[in-house]
Amino acid sequence: MDKIICSQCGAESKAHNKYCTACGYELPNVQAAVAETASDNYALEFHGTGSEYFGIVIVNWLLTICTLGIYYPWARARTRKYMYGSTSFAGDRFAFHGTGKEMFIGMLKLYALIFVFFFIVGLFTALKHPYVGIIILYLGIFALMPLAIHGAYRYRMSRTSWRGIRFGYRGNRNEFLWKCLKWIGLTVITFGIYNAWMTINMRKYLIGNIRMGDVEAKYNGDGYDFFWLCLKGYFLTIITLGIYSFWWYRDLFDYYIDGITLQKGDRCIRFSSTATAGKVFNLAVGNFLIVVLTLGIGFAWAEIRQMRFLLNNIHLEGDIDLLTLQQTEDNYSDATGADAADFFDFDLF
């Protein structure tokens, strides 16, 4: 395609022209968009604006109030669609395909779970054994947490796409559950020290099972390093009366981002963080002031700043050809996919 037709006047121009030769109208840069993707452009960008997002939030509020809260899951789906759609990778936007109906069902499941727990606790209280109910409650929460995380990843990944390529989460539920119970047990036995290792192990498992078509994600991290990072951050934050917390947050962000890589065969893309303590300070204090000074109405802008911070501080480098990704993940709406859906495959948060 070497000709482009101006949408303003209908005249033909050369495809690489920036402006129409007949009327001077700015031509959409299709050729460049197609060509650009071929090079090593791995830019992550956030295009959302506070005023746009504010409109969505306000419409959501209005509908949620008018429906006495029933609209809430649909509102969640809307805001997530906006956040995904406002994020671009190499010039193309992500997409969230989840629907309000799916999230509504998720909410009903959550209510059902809460009801069951209340019922159990109430039953044992009535039987004059309240502590049995409390123990069951805690054990239940520990057992359900891994299932809920697994379900949330499956749900969210299966409904995310980029350039028409589906994401996927390939973790095995039972495997993940047993690993988690082991980690939780070790954390309890070590009075919480193992928590650092648990966090890193969990990230390795969760991120390591994410697919973007035939691209695989990986997380590299070490529980020992992470433990010292947390310990150092904790004590320095106390000693400096909280001032060090911006550096601590920066370190945590770095440790998360720097560990991620994408792999396709022998090619890869590496993630690295460009966050600084100054940027963290700017984000945290700025958002605090925005929310407080506008009595909460400005939180749409605060959320947008948060997203911008996240995406502007991730730098990607590598050699994967993003033009030739193949669709590999099953379609969640297939008849075959439906029976694989789990009770816990929902994600509201």
Add this chain to the structure above:
Amino acid sequence: MEIFNGVFFDGKTSTPQPAEIALAERLNEIAFTTPEGQIAWRYDEIGVEIFGKLVEIRPKNDPMCLLKIEDAAFKRAFLSHLKQKNHLSWYHRMVEWGFKIHVALAAGIVGLIALSYFVVLPYIAEKAVVLIPEQFDSYLGDTFITNFLLKNAEDHDRSVLLNKFAEEMQLNNTKDLHFWVVNAPTVNAFALPDGNIVVYTGLLDQLQNYDELAGLLGHEVSHINGRHSVKMLCRNLAGYLLISIVFTDVNGIMAVIAENAQNLHSLSYSRKFEQEADEHGTTLMLQNNINPTGMLRLFDRLQEKEGNTLSHIPELILDHPSTDNRAKNIGKMIEKSAYTEIPHARMQDLFNQLVAK
């Protein structure tokens, strides 16, 4: 027919294909040409997302296929097409209302929340008083009066006289009444929800005729008959109550009210309740054939107490109506009613003894 340029992804690979889109006004579909061929999607079969000037279109049955057009002219033309053909979802219409309308909406929502918190919620709380059993009123009053009499000196002889005075009147009371005279210069009196009524000597000494005292008792008894103090507590604590009601915890409601019971004597009633008590009090005087102008003279005594400090403050910013306005309201009520005054020797006698002490 307008022609636009976009990019198409086929949902099998991530390879972008240039697409040429034709928007025909008479058709109910979007048609485009890719190097691999021609594709057309009907308007009722597509999902549309808009981000700034970027439009993303996907078929509903295969959302991995994606046509994207980043062109403000296309967005305008396409949205107006969808609108004409009635395929633009109401949600998109609302989001496209624009920033000013969204800000106005936000202001409206905040206003609505404030309105429900400050007006609707207290109103409901006041009505919710029926959930609270009457025994609770007695419990509240009992707790309060026991504490109160420990700290304040009762004038026993005058209390006895005041109770005898009240017995002479038909007060339409639903609860047993008990009157207490307390030694203090305060020009005031108050009623507790259980039927206990406290009158300070400061006010008693100001009164010059028995009909004024009758007006005072009528007024205070009307507060009790209307359960005004429990209603006011409910109103004032509506915020806390909301949480208790959400958890359907009536005991919790009563606990919160009980905690605030020590404020019973300084509880300021709403304008509506004061007016109600004035009117019912006056009605009681009429029923007992007592000169209702006693109520008006009672207001004069109260106004002397207020002095000049409050009289210039408009009624709206005061918690309860200014005495002036109350007097006007009752004045009108008395004008309308034909009353017969029967002098009451026994009440006059008791009153004289009360004042002489």
